[in-house]
Amino acid sequence: MNSSMIGKIEKAHRYAKEPERVRLSCVEATFQGAHDEYQIRLKDGHWTCSCHTFTSHAVGTCSHVMALQQMLARMLPDSLRYDTDADTPAAVAVAAAR
Incomplete structure (x- = not known):
């Protein structure tokens, strides 16, 4: 393996330890819940x-x-993170459930 590629691999390892460098704008995932699989999208x-709960x-x-x-x-940018301190319908519902 040439030294250029070794340097790239080392840099990738450093970057992987700093996820805050990445800002996601789109996400599509399959989530295995307790009862079924669900499709989540951003x-x-x-x-x-x-x-059912979301819909x-x-x-x-x-x-x-x-x-x-x-x-x-x-x-994720702050606006897309779950925040229990925010004055959003979701945060209000979570706070009320406590």
């Missing part, structure tokens, strides 16, 4: 999930979206 600044409740989130937001938090 597109045009909005999260969606195929689960039938007005809170605008679900446990699958919140879990993915926590997993990806360092790579």
Whole structure:
């Protein structure tokens, strides 16, 4: 392996330890929930999930979206992260449930 490629691999390892360098704008994932598989998407600044809770409740989130937001938090802009301190319908619903 040439020295140029070795340098690229070392740089990739350093970058991998700094996920905050990446800003995700689109995400599509399959989430294995407790009862079924769900499709989660982040597109045009909005999260969606195929689960019943997300599609039938007005809170605008679900446990699958919140879990993915926590997993990806360092790579998401603040506006797309789950924040229990924010004055959003989801945060209000979560706070009320406590």
